[in-house]
Amino acid sequence: MLDQEFERIGRRLRGEGLVGGSFGNMSVRDGNAMQITQTGCYLDEPGSPVRLPLIGQAPSNASSEYRVHRAVYLESPHRAIVHAHPVHAVAASLLYDEIEPLDSEGQMLCPRIPVVEGMPGSPELARAVADALRLRSLVLVRGHGTFAGGANLDEACLYTSLAEHACRVLLLVEAHRRR
Amino acid sequence: MLDQEFERIGRRLRGEGLVGGSFGNMSVRDGNAMQITQTGCYLDEPGSPVRLPLIGQAPSNASSEYRVHRAVYLESPHRAIVHAHPVHAVAASLLYDEIEPLDSEGQMLCPRIPVVEGMPGSPELARAVADALRLRSLVLVRGHGTFAGGANLDEACLYTSLAEHACRVLLLVEAHRRR
């Protein structure tokens, strides 16, 4: 059941071009544990997720970003997390310290998207992302992509889509305005 | 039957990248009522549309943009409406007050595409879009995307595709000409 749910969302992420190769990962909270995609899987053919306690040892086949997911669940009410590498969001994260969307959906749902820093998979990144998502649904990691939280995977996926749309519109408009 | 029709068009809109996440909505006129997609649905898996009278109370599960669709049906002969958020159309709407397509299809089918303003879902936006679509098939809302009307969903979908194509060509050409 959960396998199918992960695959359904992974197909959406892939279909919108928000993830490529076997990059990106996602999880849902499961009491004092979480279910997270396996390391190196394709999100659109994720196979069974890995169960992982929020505190303690992590199985070696869990996504290498499990520390970030864990920290977010420990510090926020989010029930699901999606991490993706959408190309315009990655580019915008290298150009801005904070994204202020120009499109109306971005302005309504995430008027300011912070950009944090940290090595992929590191405790520093976990802390920075968890801080940012405590009261928000969306954060960019410099050069690394989006982390989006929500009540379920659909919501986390929606914020991921929103981030890429907002960054793409921003880059297009800025390119023309500065000319 | 109508479910399948909505899904067929939704798949086209998604396949061309004209909508992302659960954004966008569509409707068809049905006498003194309309059938509109549910709020928060994915257009490519829309489920059953919601029936809604053109005047009077709206069910809470109808798309939040129902006011715009209603106003268009009340003031124009359109039989179907598609609202989408194509990224180049959104960007162009933030840069221009009116789009003059440079591509031949745009020039033949919608030589001037007006850009109107208004908060998503608001009565002001409904009025502005309905005004623009009284004698036209296509309008952009600043920062918010396209509204396209037609004799059926295929026609409204075609104008949506046309708008994005015209805006993308325009932005590409303008970027090179101004250099």
Add this chain to the structure above:
Amino acid sequence: MLDQEFERIGRRLRGEGLVGGSFGNMSVRDGNAMQITQTGCYLDEPGSPVRLPLIGQAPSNASSEYRVHRAVYLESPHRAIVHAHPVHAVAASLLYDEIEPLDSEGQMLCPRIPVVEGMPGSPELARAVADALRLRSLVLVRGHGTFAGGANLDEACLYTSLAEHACRVLLLVEAHRRR
């Protein structure tokens, strides 16, 4: 059989984003006649093609570009033609009088792609495209897209893909070089 062949190629054109909406058309030569897509069809769900003599009256449901296809068959050895509206090819046709590809496939297979002019569907356009395709596989029409000829639909489709790839690379490189 031919229906499936048209659909197979139409799906490729759509899958690569070379056509949108119900734009674009294709045909194969059939003795002193041709089989061409119906007007207003989706190329990825084209239905049955229309049979049309190379000289004489055309059925009203044939693609509105039938004059161009006809003229090409009358003046060249091509056995199949694809007309598409790829966005970067359209943009490049508005910026250049002739495309000189920078990518190696473009340089090998079509080192110079002429840009011709004419109203869509007009006898003038038919003459200009037929002239250009007499000794070539590919031509751009200003603001209107590509016409590609070949020994079969696969070849015409390949040249269409090649044109968009070459124009996209060219626009990207020129944008950076001129800075």
Add this chain to the structure above:
Amino acid sequence: MLDQEFERIGRRLRGEGLVGGSFGNMSVRDGNAMQITQTGCYLDEPGSPVRLPLIGQAPSNASSEYRVHRAVYLESPHRAIVHAHPVHAVAASLLYDEIEPLDSEGQMLCPRIPVVEGMPGSPELARAVADALRLRSLVLVRGHGTFAGGANLDEACLYTSLAEHACRVLLLVEAHRRR
């Protein structure tokens, strides 16, 4: 079995837009031979690969890039190779002599991507690519695209995806920084 494996990877390459038309090719090492895609096939419908010894005569239906694949297997431990024409990687190869990715995946997995030169299919290109892939997973050929090696096709496909992502981010960021 191998047919399905080639098709599975070809569908991923096509799905991410990393190959178009019947361009691109791939192979796996098979002892003192290799299995390579047929010349002119669509990578997402590749049919049966062609078996080819690493030294000696090549069947005429083998991909025209077989020399490059051969040279790589003779000089490196790679077990699989993917050659693709992703548009941003091609454009970047015309602008830079070496790519230094700005995105975190690029920086971790291929911090410097060399750009080599040579006519498609030529012994010179074979030598240059084999040199570059001796100690690396990824190289760009000027104007011609990517060659990626790996322990299997999934890995070679991943590096191809990574290259396009890195080049696209680089071009977007450079375009904005230089303004």
